[in-house]
Amino acid sequence: MLKLRRVAFWVLLIFILTMGLMGCGKSTTQPTSSEGKEKLKVAFIYIGPVGDAGWTYAHEQGRKYLEQHVPDIETKIVEKVPEVDGEKVATQLVQEGYKVIFATSFGYMDGIINVAKKYPNIIFLHCSGYKTAPNVGTYFGRMYQARYLSGIVAGKMTKTNKIGYVAAFPIPEVVRGINAFTLGVRAVNPKATVNVVWTNTWLNPALEKDAAKSLLEQGCDIITQHQDSPGPMQAAEEKGAYGIGYNSDMSKYAPKAFLTAPVWNWGPYYVKVINEIKEGKWKSSQYWGPMSDGVVGLAPFSKAVPEDVRKLVEEKKQLIVSGKWDVFTGPIKDQKGEIRVKDGERMTDQAMLSFDWFVEGVQGTIPAKK
Amino acid sequence: MINSWLANRFGLRVEKQIHVSPWISLFIPFISIVLALLVGAVFLSLTGNDPWKVYGVMFKGAFGSVFGLSECVVNAIPLLMTGLAVALAFRMLLWNIGAEGQFYMGAFAASWVALSFPHAPAYLVMPGMFLAGFAGGALWGLLPAIPRALLGVNETLTTLMLNYVAILWVDSLVYGHWRDPQGYNFPLTAQFSDAATLPSLGNTRIHAGVFLALAAAVVVHIILKHTVWGYEIRIIGESQKAAKYAGINVVKNILLVMMLSGGLSGLAGYCEVAGITHRLQESISPGYGYTAIIVAWLGKLNPWAIMVVSFLFGGFLVGGYTMQSAGLPAATVSILQGSILFFVLAGEILTRYRICLVERRNDQ
Numbered sequence: 001m002l003k004l005r006r007v008a009f010w011v012l013l014i015f016i017l018t019m020g021l022m023g024c025g026k027s028t029t030q031p032t033s034s035e036g037k038e039k040l041k042v043a044f045i046y047i048g049p050v051g052d053a054g055w056t057y058a059h060e061q062g063r064k065y066l067e068q069h070v071p072d073i074e075t076k077i078v079e080k081v082p083e084v085d086g087e088k089v090a091t092q093l094v095q096e097g098y099k100v101i102f103a104t105s106f107g108y109m110d111g112i113i114n115v116a117k118k119y120p121n122i123i124f125l126h127c128s129g130y131k132t133a134p135n136v137g138t139y140f141g142r143m144y145q146a147r148y149l150s151g152i153v154a155g156k157m158t159k160t161n162k163i164g165y166v167a168a169f170p171i172p173e174v175v176r177g178i179n180a181f182t183l184g185v186r187a188v189n190p191k192a193t194v195n196v197v198w199t200n201t202w203l204n205p206a207l208e209k210d211a212a213k214s215l216l217e218q219g220c221d222i223i224t225q226h227q228d229s230p231g232p233m234q235a236a237e238e239k240g241a242y243g244i245g246y247n248s249d250m251s252k253y254a255p256k257a258f259l260t261a262p263v264w265n266w267g268p269y270y271v272k273v274i275n276e277i278k279e280g281k282w283k284s285s286q287y288w289g290p291m292s293d294g295v296v297g298l299a300p301f302s303k304a305v306p307e308d309v310r311k312l313v314e315e316k317k318q319l320i321v322s323g324k325w326d327v328f329t330g331p332i333k334d335q336k337g338e339i340r341v342k343d344g345e346r347m348t349d350q351a352m353l354s355f356d357w358f359v360e361g362v363q364g365t366i367p368a369k370k
Numbered sequence: 371m372i373n374s375w376l377a378n379r380f381g382l383r384v385e386k387q388i389h390v391s392p393w394i395s396l397f398i399p400f401i402s403i404v405l406a407l408l409v410g411a412v413f414l415s416l417t418g419n420d421p422w423k424v425y426g427v428m429f430k431g432a433f434g435s436v437f438g439l440s441e442c443v444v445n446a447i448p449l450l451m452t453g454l455a456v457a458l459a460f461r462m463l464l465w466n467i468g469a470e471g472q473f474y475m476g477a478f479a480a481s482w483v484a485l486s487f488p489h490a491p492a493y494l495v496m497p498g499m500f501l502a503g504f505a506g507g508a509l510w511g512l513l514p515a516i517p518r519a520l521l522g523v524n525e526t527l528t529t530l531m532l533n534y535v536a537i538l539w540v541d542s543l544v545y546g547h548w549r550d551p552q553g554y555n556f557p558l559t560a561q562f563s564d565a566a567t568l569p570s571l572g573n574t575r576i577h578a579g580v581f582l583a584l585a586a587a588v589v590v591h592i593i594l595k596h597t598v599w600g601y602e603i604r605i606i607g608e609s610q611k612a613a614k615y616a617g618i619n620v621v622k623n624i625l626l627v628m629m630l631s632g633g634l635s636g637l638a639g640y641c642e643v644a645g646i647t648h649r650l651q652e653s654i655s656p657g658y659g660y661t662a663i664i665v666a667w668l669g670k671l672n673p674w675a676i677m678v679v680s681f682l683f684g685g686f687l688v689g690g691y692t693m694q695s696a697g698l699p700a701a702t703v704s705i706l707q708g709s710i711l712f713f714v715l716a717g718e719i720l721t722r723y724r725i726c727l728v729e730r731r732n733d734q
Contacts, residue, residue: 049701050699076695079700088444095437096695107651354555355555368547
């Protein structure tokens with residue numbers, strides 16, 4: 001009887017040893033900083049992989065922009081960090097000597113506040129949360145402004161008057177986006193409805209795509225999304241429908257379907273904050289960047305968007321950028337038809353940040369509170 | 371031609387090792403890890419990294435600083451408790467894949483106590499949360515145990531499916547009735563009172579749950595090795611028929627073991643909300659209940675070994691993030707972690723079984 005195990009073991013061992021040694025022969029040169037100046041070490045914690053083509057990708061583009069535009073900094077990323085591990089990774093980065101830490105998902109909030117208490121000299125910037133401390137600032141963008149504009153495009157271009165919205169979680173950020181989009185749709189097409197499907201995930205390309213398919217089956221002819229992958233756009237492409245993406249220009253994933261997308265543009269903000277920190281001028285604040293700051297915007301229109309729609313969107317855009325008018329200005333009715341924002345009244349930031357009701361025209365529900 | 375001739379003449383047979391010397395059972399895991407690291411080194415150098423530097427960073431990140439070590443322990447607490455939980459069930463050949471769901475139900479029940487009595491003093495709320503955490507997990511373990519004990523319904527599937535139910539149940543609460551009124555409608559419950567949180571050691575995140583986890587290991591050891599009940603569990607695990615013949619009540623034992631197993635996972639959930647998150651929220655576990663299965667197997671279902679393995683596994687998770695900050699993408703880290711696990715588990719199988727080439731005689 002052959003002792004196959006022993007033979008296999010030695011063959012494998014020898015094979016691996018030689019391969020390993022070959023690999024180790026390669027010498028890697030360490031980049032040494034020749035400049036005398038000490039570099040500011042900046043780290044980013046990401047919820048998804050940098051290749052998600054969405055949320056994390058947009059932050060990664062911002063980080064690259066930062067590296068190109070600010071001298072004497074060193075940046076580092078840690079990707080795919082689950083919410084509960086945010087505190088661990090942030091502490092690890094502090095111990096590795098990072099002085100500024102960007103945490104780019106809501107779920108890191110408590111963890112970041114905890115770490116910040118232990119390290120008062122490190123600056124933390126938390127995206128999309130609401131807790132601050134002397135060394136913790138928050139930052140976010142008024143994405144609802146871009147959502148409204150993309151809603152105008154959808155309202156003009158739908159034929160079935162049914163638009164599908166693939167949405168992640170029923171949290172205020174997402175609800176706000178759905179409402180803004182719907183207001184845009186209904187401003188140009190009062191008959192149209194926006195049908196919402198919750199996926200309960202930020203990033204799950206297959207599930208997002210399936211959710212979009214179910215909406216298309218129900219007769220929706222335009223799909224938009226609050227998701228991190230281009231899955232819903234691909235579903236629209238396959239069905240010959242139109243799609244409005246999110247986070248970044250997703251046109252290459254759905255060249256025929258893609259119309260435009262509300263997109264994040266973090267670069268200029270990252271540059272501004274880091275410069276403030278370098279000059280010692282930074283103070284903790286809650287930054288909610290409007291479209292006029294360029295933090296949010298629309299991806300370039302595809303060929304399918306006609307000239308008159310482009311013009312209409314541009315007009316509204318100028319109005320929003322000027323600050324004379326904002327999306328959530330009354331009269332705004334809720335799903336039951338009751339007026340929630342009076343004529344001419346503007347919703348406060350506080351109210352917008354804790355949105356828990358849908359405007360008229362949305363087909364969908366938000367889990368009820370006590 | 372030669373292949374088919376070989377296949378006709380010889381066959382591979384997997385047979386159980388009758389005698390495994392203790393020397394081998396220590397030597398094989400060691401060799402497996404070395405092999406895994408070597409394969410990883412090849413992979414790393416092919417992707418343009420310096421393997422020894424990456425390994426150095428991984429090791430140093432996990433075990434080279436007080437913080438790293440403390441984080442290993444933080445991860446080890448839920449891994450140890452859920453690992454013990456599944457090991458206990460596995461001893462009886464009950465495939466409890468539901469530790470994740472039992473963890474969530476324990477966290478849910480403990481949170482219910484903390485949120486319902488925000489002004490209660492620690493000496494009331496803490497034992498209350500402890501009992502509720504245990505009960506929540508135990509009931510969730512009992513649920514699939516009943517059809518298993520009475521009708522023989524496969525518990526692998528039912529325990530697995532109940533994980534999703536438990537996770538969605540917690541989700542529905544944090545998105546719905548339990549949302550913090552001061553929380554801008556974010557999916558978080560209100561923060562627990564100070565009385566309802568476990569104290570942590572010094573400046574680290576290690577919380578008092580560590581003593582609970584260690585105590586759980588002692589309890590499981592005593593039950594398995596020094597009680598009649600533990601003897602019964604082991605007998606049923608060896609042969610259910612023999613156990614029945616010996617007059618052991620198998621139905622009762624299935625129910626009890628699944629309750630204890632679920633209860634331990636529930637306690638892990640209690641420790642996590644009371645010690646780490648201090649509130650109930652979604653995704654409180656990055657999959658501890660599933661990792662527990664690997665931990666239990668690597669620990670050979672032995673409580674002391676599970677203790678060591680869960681600590682090492684904690685380091686494995688902590689080191690993963692340090693490797694990333696050394697410039698490795700998350701996907702590469704996952705591949706590396708996956709290959710290490712693969713080798714260690716494969717080595718584990720080779721210590722228990724051997725593969726022999728046998729000549730076929732009476733075939734055809």
